[in-house]
Amino acid sequence: xxxxxxxxxxxxxxxxxxxxxxxxxxxxxxxxxxxxxxxxxxxxxxxxxxxxxxxxxxxxxxxxxxxxxxxxxxxxxxxxxxxxxxxxxxxxxxxxxxxxxxxxxxxxxxxxxxxxxxxxxxxxxxxxxxxxxxxxxxxxxxxxxxxxxxxxxxxxxxxxxxxxxxxxxxxxxxxxxxxxxxxxxxxxxxxxxxxxxxxxxxxxxxxxxxxxxxxxxxxxxxxxxxxxxxxxxxxxxxxxxxxxxxxxxxxxxxxxxxxxxxxxxxxxxxxxxxxxxxxxxxxxxxxxxxxxxxxxxxxxxxxxxxxxxxxxxxxxxxxxxxxxxxxxxxxxxxxxxxxxxxxxxxxxxxxxxxxxxxxxxxxxxxxxxxxxxxxxxxxxxxxxxxxxxxxxxxxxxxxxxxxxxxxxxxxxxxxxxxxxxxxxxxxxxxxxxxxxxxxxxxxxxxxxxxxxxxxxxxxxxxxxxxxxxxxxxxxxxxxxxxxxxxxxxxxxxxxxxxxxxxxxxxxxxxxxxxxxxxxxxxxxxxxxxxxxxxxxxxxxxxxxxxxxxxxxxxxxxxxxxxxxxxxxxxxxxxxxxxxxxxxxxxxxxxxxxxxxxxxxxxxxxxxxxxxxxxxxxxxxxxxxxxxxxxxxxxxxxxxxxxxxxxxxxxxxxxxxxxxxxxxxxxxxxxxxxxxxxxxxxxxxxxxxxxxxxxxxxxxxxxxxxxxxxxxxxxxxxxxxxxxxxxxxxxxxxxxxxxxxxxxxxxxxxxxxxxxxxxxxxxxxxxxxxxxxxxxxxxxxxxxxxxxxxxxxxxxxxxxxxxxxxxxxxxxxxxxxxxxxxxxxxxxxxxxxxxxxxxxxxxxxxxxxxx
Numbered sequence: 001x002x003x004x005x006x007x008x009x010x011x012x013x014x015x016x017x018x019x020x021x022x023x024x025x026x027x028x029x030x031x032x033x034x035x036x037x038x039x040x041x042x043x044x045x046x047x048x049x050x051x052x053x054x055x056x057x058x059x060x061x062x063x064x065x066x067x068x069x070x071x072x073x074x075x076x077x078x079x080x081x082x083x084x085x086x087x088x089x090x091x092x093x094x095x096x097x098x099x100x101x102x103x104x105x106x107x108x109x110x111x112x113x114x115x116x117x118x119x120x121x122x123x124x125x126x127x128x129x130x131x132x133x134x135x136x137x138x139x140x141x142x143x144x145x146x147x148x149x150x151x152x153x154x155x156x157x158x159x160x161x162x163x164x165x166x167x168x169x170x171x172x173x174x175x176x177x178x179x180x181x182x183x184x185x186x187x188x189x190x191x192x193x194x195x196x197x198x199x200x201x202x203x204x205x206x207x208x209x210x211x212x213x214x215x216x217x218x219x220x221x222x223x224x225x226x227x228x229x230x231x232x233x234x235x236x237x238x239x240x241x242x243x244x245x246x247x248x249x250x251x252x253x254x255x256x257x258x259x260x261x262x263x264x265x266x267x268x269x270x271x272x273x274x275x276x277x278x279x280x281x282x283x284x285x286x287x288x289x290x291x292x293x294x295x296x297x298x299x300x301x302x303x304x305x306x307x308x309x310x311x312x313x314x315x316x317x318x319x320x321x322x323x324x325x326x327x328x329x330x331x332x333x334x335x336x337x338x339x340x341x342x343x344x345x346x347x348x349x350x351x352x353x354x355x356x357x358x359x360x361x362x363x364x365x366x367x368x369x370x371x372x373x374x375x376x377x378x379x380x381x382x383x384x385x386x387x388x389x390x391x392x393x394x395x396x397x398x399x400x401x402x403x404x405x406x407x408x409x410x411x412x413x414x415x416x417x418x419x420x421x422x423x424x425x426x427x428x429x430x431x432x433x434x435x436x437x438x439x440x441x442x443x444x445x446x447x448x449x450x451x452x453x454x455x456x457x458x459x460x461x462x463x464x465x466x467x468x469x470x471x472x473x474x475x476x477x478x479x480x481x482x483x484x485x486x487x488x489x490x491x492x493x494x495x496x497x498x499x500x501x502x503x504x505x506x507x508x509x510x511x512x513x514x515x516x517x518x519x520x521x522x523x524x525x526x527x528x529x530x531x532x533x534x535x536x537x538x539x540x541x542x543x544x545x546x547x548x549x550x551x552x553x554x555x556x557x558x559x560x561x562x563x564x565x566x567x568x569x570x571x572x573x574x575x576x577x578x579x580x581x582x583x584x585x586x587x588x589x590x591x592x593x594x595x596x597x598x599x600x601x602x603x604x605x606x607x608x609x610x611x612x613x614x615x616x617x618x619x620x621x622x623x624x625x626x627x628x629x630x631x632x633x634x635x636x637x638x639x640x641x642x643x644x645x646x647x648x649x650x651x652x653x654x655x656x657x658x659x660x661x662x663x664x665x666x667x668x669x670x671x672x673x674x675x676x677x678x679x680x681x682x683x684x685x686x687x688x689x690x691x692x693x694x695x696x697x698x699x700x701x702x703x704x705x706x707x708x709x710x711x712x713x714x715x716x717x718x719x720x721x722x723x724x725x726x727x728x729x730x731x732x733x734x735x736x737x738x739x740x741x742x743x744x745x746x747x748x749x750x751x752x753x754x755x756x757x758x759x760x761x762x763x764x765x766x767x768x769x770x771x772x773x774x775x776x777x778x779x780x781x782x783x784x785x786x787x788x789x790x791x792x793x794x795x796x797x798x799x800x801x802x803x804x805x806x807x808x809x810x811x812x813x814x815x816x817x818x819x820x821x822x823x824x825x826x827x828x829x830x831x832x833x834x835x836x837x838x839x840x841x842x843x844x845x846x847x848x849x850x
Contacts (some may be wrong), residue, residue, distance in 0.1 A: 002463050013520055016406055022413035043413045048423035048497050050362050050797070051371050054197040055205055058358035061166055061190045063159050065352040067097060067150060070158065074099045074136070074148060078116060086116040087808050098149035106144055113140070119148055159190060162351040172347035173208050193355065202361040202659065203647070204340065206640065209579045212309050212353055213344035215261030217292065220315050221252040229298050231333055243312040244331070251312050253305050258295040263288025267345035269338040272330065278338035280329040282345065289325025297321040315743035356640055359661040373795035374427035381431045381789035385782050389438055392778055393445055395534035399520045400441040407437045407512040414504050423497030425726055431786050431807065433505030436737070439779045440513030442742065444469045446775040452533055453543055458523060461533070466518050472747040473514060475692055479743060480736030482684040486677050487732045495725045502733065522738040541774035549769050549817060550762040550825070556818035560707055567714025576717050579724030580662045580675070584631040586642050589658035590650060591783045593621040599625060602650065609645045618797040639663050674728045678709065681735055693746060698821035701742050704815040708738045711811045714805055726801040733809030737783070741776060741816035748772050749824065761829060765821045
C-alpha cells in the first residue's frame, strides 16, 4: 500500500499541479490576467447571482393564450374558405377548444368538408416526436353542423413550437440590452429561465420580457363618434381600444390589420428632428412597405393607429402617402422607453404572454458583502481546522493540513475547469468540506494508532491503517454522495450550486486523504525512517476507553422517542416558519441610504398599500431590513404588482439589495420536490447500505437518519428559523453526514463480528463504539469548527442553513452511537445473544449489567 512507482508518483504530482494551476487565476483580477500570455490558464470560477448581483426570472407561457389565438385564426380561415367556395353558413363561433359552423344548405355539407379539409390535415411531419400531428379533429355527427376541435397532441405541438419561438425572442431581447453572459434556457414544457448577471434594473428586464409586443398598423374607424360606440355597440368589424395615456383615451379601431410587426426589418430609438422628442424609427420589408404604401395612398386625410398589445400608442393623420417603407412612432416616450420599444420590435413579438412566476434579484452591494463574508468564514474555518489537526496529530496533522490545502485547490480548480457556478451556499459547501475532508485523515490516523497499539511496527501499522480504512472511507462518502446527487437533481439555483460544490468536495476528499496523504506519508517514511509514530500535543480520547454505551440504551431510546414525538407534535400544532420557497409570496431586503432603518415607519407605510400580510424585521446590521409579504390572491401577476408598490413607496430612502418573488405555482412544486428529494435520498441510502451490509444495518441506519431529520425539523419549529430551500439542502446534507458517522461504526461492528464469533452482541457493540470513539469525536469537532465559523461570520443569508447543519452534526453523532448501534440488538443481529447482557463481577460477588 505504501509503495509508489515512479510513474504513479509523477501522475499524482501532475494531477495536483494541474489543479493548482487551474485554481490560480481566481487569485488575480481580470485585468491582471489579461496581461498574461494566451497560453496561461485564465478561466475563473463563475460567480452566482447571489455573489455578483443580477436577476433570476422564471417565465411561464400560458397555453390558453395560444388556444385563443388559434381559435380566432381558425374562425377567420373558415369564414374565408367558405366565402371563396360560395357556401352559405351561420353560427360561426369558437369557445373552449373548438370552433363550430352550421352549413345552411344540407346539399353543400360535403363541399364544405372538402373546402375545410386542410384544417384536419396532419402538420409538422418529422418535427414532432418523429412523425406527424393531427392538430384538429372534425365532428360531423350532428347534421349540418361541423365542429373542429383541437386535439391534445395538437395543443402539445403548438405549445412546444411556441415555447421554442418564445425562447428565441426572449434571447434576442436580453441580448439587445447589452448584458454580459446572460443565460436563457428552456425549462420543462412551458417555462423559460432567464439569468442576467450584474443587472442594475430588474424591473426594466421584467417589463421587456413580459410584454408580448404585437405591433399592428390599423385604420381608425371614423364612421361614428367613439363615445357613441361606447354607449351603444361598435360597428361590425371594429372595436374600441384605449391608449397608453393616463387617463386612457378610447379609439374606435377597424379590426383589419394593414401591416403587422412581422414585416419590420429594423427599429431604432432616435429623436424627432423638429421637436427633439424621443421617437422610434422603423423600416418595413418589401412586402410591408408595399402594403403600407398602398394603404396610406388610399386613405390620405384619415387617421391610422399604431397599436402595441391592443393599446394605441398614437393615431396620427395620414397627410400624404408613405411610400418609402419607413416611418416614425411617436408618443410620450422617454429616451429609455423609446429604446425599450425598439428592442421589443427588433426582437419580434411573443406568440403568447409570458408570466413571471419566480423572481430572485440580488443587488451588487449585497453580492460583495456575501463574498467578503464567505472569505472571512472560509479563512477562519480553515485556520480552526488546521490548528486542531496539528494539536490532535502533531506531524501527521501537518501532513493532513497539506492535503487539506490541495483539497481546497482541487475544488476551486475543478469548479473553474467545469465552468460551474459558485454560489453563497457553494462557499458554505467548500467550508463544510474543509471540516469533512479531514474526516478520512482522522479515520486513517486513528486506525494507524490502533494497529500500532496492537503491536505492529510503524510501517506495518501505517500500511494496515490505510488498507483497512479504505472500505470505510468509500462507504461513508458514497452515502453522502447519494444525498448530494438527489439535491442536485431536484434543487434549483444556489441550492444546486451547493450540491455541485459539495459533490466535488466529496470526490476530491477521497483522492487527497487516501492517495495524496498516503504518498506524503510514504515519502516521510523513506526519508525519516521513524521508530515511533509522531506524538500529538493533546490526546482527546485516551486509548483503552471503555464506556458502557449499551448499558444506557434504554434511557437513550426513551429520550429519543420522547424528543421525536415532541418534534412531530410541535410540527403538527405549531406553524413552522416556511420561507417563500414553500408558501409563496415576496421577500425584500432593503438598506437605509442614510442612518438607521426606521422599522415602524416602514411597517406603517406598507400597511397602507393594501397588499395583505406584511412582516418587517431587522436583518443583520441596524440599517438592514427584511420585508416579507404574504401570497396574493390574484396569482403571479399580483405578486409582481406588490414589488412595484413596495419599490415605489420605499426607493427614495432605501436601496433594494435583494428581491425574491415566488408565485403559488412554483412554491407548490418546490414543496413537492423537497418531499420527494428526502424520500429518494433515504431509499437510495437504504439500498446501498443493504447491499454493503445486512438488512439489520440498513434498517438501523435509516431509522437513525429519520431520527436526525425529525430532530432537525423540531429545531426549526422551536427556534422559528426560516425553512426554505437552503434548509432542505441542510437536511439532505445532514442525512449524508449522519450516515457517514453511522457507517464508520457499522463497519467496525461488522469487522468485530468476524473477529469475535462468541462475544455477546452488547459487549461487541461497546467495543466497536469505543474503538471508533476518537474518530467520531474528532471528526465531529472539525466539522463543527468549520460550521461555527460559517454561523458567526458567514452572514445572515445562510445563517439558518448553517445553524441547522451545526445542530444536525451534533445529533448525527449522537444517533450513530446511541440509536443506530443499539438497534442491532433490537433487530437480533445475533439471535442467540441478542437479549443477553454482559455481566462483570465486582466486589461483594455482585454483578452489574452494561
